[in-house]
Amino acid sequence: MPKIILPGHIGKILARLEGRGFEAWCVGGCVRDALLTREPSDWDIATAALPRETIACFPELKALETGIVHGTVALMTEGGPVEVTTYRVDGEYTGHRRPLDVSFSRDVREDLARRDFTVNAMAWHPARGLLDPFGGREDLRARLLRCVGDPSRRFDEDALRILRCARFSAVLGFRIEEGTLSAALSSLGLIGGLSGERVRDELTKLLCAPGAGGVLGLYPEIILAALPELSHLPEVSEAPPSPLPRWAALLRDCSDGAARGLLTRLRFPSREISEIARAVRQLPLAPKDEPLAKRLERAGMTVSGLKISGRDLLGLGYSPGPGVGAALESLLRGVISGELINEPGALLEHAGKIM
Ligand code: ATP
Ligand code: MG
Numbered sequence: 001m002p003k004i005i006l007p008g009h010i011g012k013i014l015a016r017l018e019g020r021g022f023e024a025w026c027v028g029g030c031v032r033d034a035l036l037t038r039e040p041s042d043w044d045i046a047t048a049a050l051p052r053e054t055i056a057c058f059p060e061l062k063a064l065e066t067g068i069v070h071g072t073v074a075l076m077t078e079g080g081p082v083e084v085t086t087y088r089v090d091g092e093y094t095g096h097r098r099p100l101d102v103s104f105s106r107d108v109r110e111d112l113a114r115r116d117f118t119v120n121a122m123a124w125h126p127a128r129g130l131l132d133p134f135g136g137r138e139d140l141r142a143r144l145l146r147c148v149g150d151p152s153r154r155f156d157e158d159a160l161r162i163l164r165c166a167r168f169s170a171v172l173g174f175r176i177e178e179g180t181l182s183a184a185l186s187s188l189g190l191i192g193g194l195s196g197e198r199v200r201d202e203l204t205k206l207l208c209a210p211g212a213g214g215v216l217g218l219y220p221e222i223i224l225a226a227l228p229e230l231s232h233l234p235e236v237s238e239a240p241p242s243p244l245p246r247w248a249a250l251l252r253d254c255s256d257g258a259a260r261g262l263l264t265r266l267r268f269p270s271r272e273i274s275e276i277a278r279a280v281r282q283l284p285l286a287p288k289d290e291p292l293a294k295r296l297e298r299a300g301m302t303v304s305g306l307k308i309s310g311r312d313l314l315g316l317g318y319s320p321g322p323g324v325g326a327a328l329e330s331l332l333r334g335v336i337s338g339e340l341i342n343e344p345g346a347l348l349e350h351a352g353k354i355m
Contacts, residue, residue, distance in 0.1 A: 009079030022049035025123035087111035151183035159190035170209035207246035248279035
């Protein structure tokens with residue numbers, strides 16, 4: 001059983017709910033991060049208790065009810081607010097965002113099935129251990145982002161998941177699994193229907209992540225679908241993680257008017273728009289308009305820049321055919337994103353694993 005150290009106030013909430021007969025688990029990002037030995041940003045709890053039942057279990061705590069129609073109650077504990085959400089099944093989706101209605105469930109597995117990626121769809125309980133119906137742990141080990149269920153359907157339900165996928169890839173340094181990637185790329189047209197705020201929030205998290213530069217280089221089409229005002233993506237360094245300089249770096253080749261228009265559409269507050277615009281003006285001029293593919297090529301980042309060739313893969317036991325090209329592409333992605341070293345031993349070992 002994986003070892004996870006639970007903060008005291010979270011353990012108390014689980015114990016209280018279960019003591020009253022309501023099953024409860026830690027779910028989502030906190031389980032993922034704890035298994036990766038990253039500090040979780042918050043600990044979310046999912047429970048069979050209905051929101052009113054949850055509130056009744058904690059008469060001594062103030063409960064914030066703003067999310068109650070979606071089943072979420074925020075308990076104000078001594079360790080800070082903790083979100084407790086009733087197991088949910090999402091109804092039909094509208095407009096490729098938000099389900100039409102949600103219904104509550106008493107089955108945690110149903111709740112896990114509506115979640116976006118396998119690594120985000122695990123539950124953990126101090127006594128029962130890990131509940132992982134979709135192979136999230138294995139994908140964590142392989143550092144892969146994979147949709148729960150049919151990826152085309154999941155992106156069609158909610159196009160924000162495409163940006164979340166790119167965001168998690170940048171934050172965690174994970175590769176996007178082939179089927180998930182090809183579904184994401186075929187669903188890019190749906191991104192245009194997302195609200196400005198949601199695009200802004202996801203892209204801000206992406207741009208501030210350590211792997212932002214790699215993800216922009218690997219999946220430029222995803223970012224360009226969210227920001228169609230840009231004709232190309234400039235190179236974004238891994239440097240200062242402040243959101244405003246990050247946005248400024250992204251918009252460096254835009255005119256002042258175009259940058260302000262884009263930021264207004266994304267509903268940035270006007271003070272931030274001015275700050276970003278000022279930061280753009282202070283940036284040194286970039287080498288003009290070199291397309292990304294060219295830049296990668298210049299940096300030796302094409303399949304031919306890999307330190308092994310298709311012939312080496314045949315030597316490993318690959319059969320001649322399109323599989324060889326696909327494996328080389330996947331190695332290249334690994335090298336660009338920094339997960340693989342461009343060195344024959346490491347490449348061959350990885351090629352052997354994905355054969
Ligand atoms: P972070 O560390 O950024 O908070 P997180 O995984 O907790 O990462 P949240 O956006 O806080 O991400 O969402 C919490 C959980 O809710 C996710 O782990 C996932 O299980 C689920 N979730 C959130 N947004 C979606 C979505 N659009 N579609 C499906 N599941 C989602
Ligand atoms: Mg979270």
